[in-house]
Amino acid sequence: MNTAYQRFQFSLLISTVFICGAAEGMLLPVIATLLEKNDVPAILNGVGSMSLYVGMLLSVPLMEKPMRRLGYKLFLIFGLALITIPLFLFPLWINIWFWFALRICVGFGDSMLHFAAQTWITIDSPPGKRGRTISFYGFSFGLGIAAGPMLVRLLDYGTAVPFIISGFFCTVVLFLLLLLKNEFPELVDTNDSSVQQLFTRYKKVITAAWSGLVTTFAFGYLETSMNNSFPIFALRNGYTLDAMSALLPAFVMGGLLTQVPLGMIGDRMGRKRLLPLMCLLGSISLALTGLLSVYFYGIFFTLLAAGMLIGSLYSMSMSYVSDLLEREQIPLGNILMMICYSMGCIVGPVTGNTLINFIHGSGLFYGIALFILLASVSCWIHQKSLARHNYYGEKAASGQ
Template sequence: MIRQFLPVSALLLGSAFLLFAGGINGLILPVRGTIEGFSAISLGLLGTGWAVGYVSGCIMTPPLVARVGHIRAFGAMAAIAAISMLASAIQITPWAWIVLRGVCGFCFAGAAMIVESWLSEQSTPDTRGRIFGVYTMVNLAASTAGSLMLTVGDPSGFLFFALAAIFYCMALVPTALSSSSPAPLVTVKLNLAALWRNSPVAVFAVFWVGVSNAAFGTLAAVYAQNVGLVLAAVSFFISIPILAGAIIQMPVGLMSDRMDRRKVLVGVAALALVADLGFILLAPQGRMMNLTLAALLGGSIYAMYPVIVAHANDHAEPGTAIQISGGLLLTFGIGSIIGPTVAGLAMAEIGIRALFMTTAVSHGVVILYTLWRISKREAVADAEKSSFQPLNAGRTSALQTAEAAQQPPEPAQAAR
């Protein structure tokens, strides 16, 4: 078992450093921005900038790697991300941070794609599922640990900007010292119109999940600070939803393999809506109620994406899994661009709980549209379903993760 992971240990370590830095990066900016008095609109635009950069990185990285190679491209991405963090500490203004956050999102997407394609090549069909499962666990753990780092220092100083920059630079060391290089990145021609014809529920739902997840991921720290939670509780408010989403994915996946996935999606979206309404109607002020609702919301919103991917692949033609996964990621990214901006504007006009009004609308329309589609189209037979794969779309995944998750084992392994 250990021998299977030795060839990819350097890549896993580099990814851990990258996600640790990303965890610090994703939390220090909204926390420090709130301290500096940035408006909710400008803080929401941080998430929009990240999403624009991330989508651009997914599109532009393959030709860049084809020109300069994987190792040099990855080193450049990590170095530029570190520079963006240090520049954010020097130029503390909303508009500079929005641009720099977009630069960081671009670099993060490119670096993730390179690492994931490398992992895919280093693994074999019978070990790929385990390796990418460990990869996802490492990413979630590192990202959570990075978020929790804010409990050990003062966010009003330079410390966390420097710490994130250091770990971005550390991420390039294991890959720079590696003696191997992966094959060229996969390039895919995406067709969103064909994806809609294949599964309108998947396209519609993944867009709105992108809206809600990006809005919550960007502005949750702003909400937590404004309701009076101390910094340690703010870090837990960000971390607990991610952990809850990781824990609930497998039970939700097993359920979706045994019944109509659209009904599972409706059920999970309904749980998310309950959490949204809890934040809006109960207006919790204490730590325990806020953390409980955050866990319920996180467990729900981070479990929806893999159900959507599995449902889309149930209707897919053979050999089109990567196009479907890439199209869903792109649609998710478009929603991620819109969500933080809309939520930020709503919070500025209505108040901090408008964040959950935004997510409630997203989850509500997913429920209504999916129920309507259930009445129009029969469920896929169990024998024709694709296998469920736990995925974490967005900041800790790229197109290569989706591709690897969809690659079936060799016939010898599949027959066992």
């Protein structure tokens, strides 16, 4: 960030990501809490939470060409608007299907905003500083996710209060985005839209980076299981709203403590070594959360430790996938990451709530630990495969 404008641009981008994270972090636990108090079954509650990520999943494959035509600025503005407007509409009617439609809209906006921000930041980041730069992105989003659940306490002042406060801050940032200069991404030419050409592009990216995509899926599962299923677990196990508001941010706060340091460590020692190790240790910590789930401080400290290990998993995965891809493949890599993240987010609430029903107490945490362990194993297997085909040597020879 060499000029004052570039520093302002980067600061505004990560501020936008923070506000988006806070809105998302508020939305899942607040809605889950309200529906649980209105005696909505846990599985149906989880299905309703899927809608946010269904919207994300449906929108992601459609974004590459529109962003190339509109540019980063307009794409960010449209995305944030699609998040802001529903926030003011949620309090109008407490109905699971009305909220289902609104959350699909939020999912569309969330995908647009993150795709533009991720692509802008990733492509502009030098490879040697990519982990540090992207870690600021992850730190900002994580800080928002940590702040969001704290708004659950505002339900004591009225159902509409958390939604209105979140919508107000989104509106402020929406107007600030107008100050940015519009820039256009250097995306790969996709004029040839034949099925064979699209299949070839997707196949190349998936072959090169599938372990990073699996890790992103696991993080999506983890995040929504925590934000949606954890409030239901807490309420059914005698934890108060105040206790829930303290426990929910523990994982994210742990991630914030190590987000930037892990990004810098990844730049130095290589994310291909760091990522599977952190996933392995994180899965062990989450399994311990299951063992200690009846104790407030047992949950708090094990979730804090898990957050320190894998709370920055998404930004580490983003840097890792970018390391594995050529420059012109990075936007498509981001699209596939968001698809995998959305799929994990869809599976998370339903699976988590099902585990709560059938394995009382610790089942939620054992399920998350299993997915993170599978992500670690996939990284090791993929890297062995890449090493056999001398993929890393070819990347080094090409100067990437």
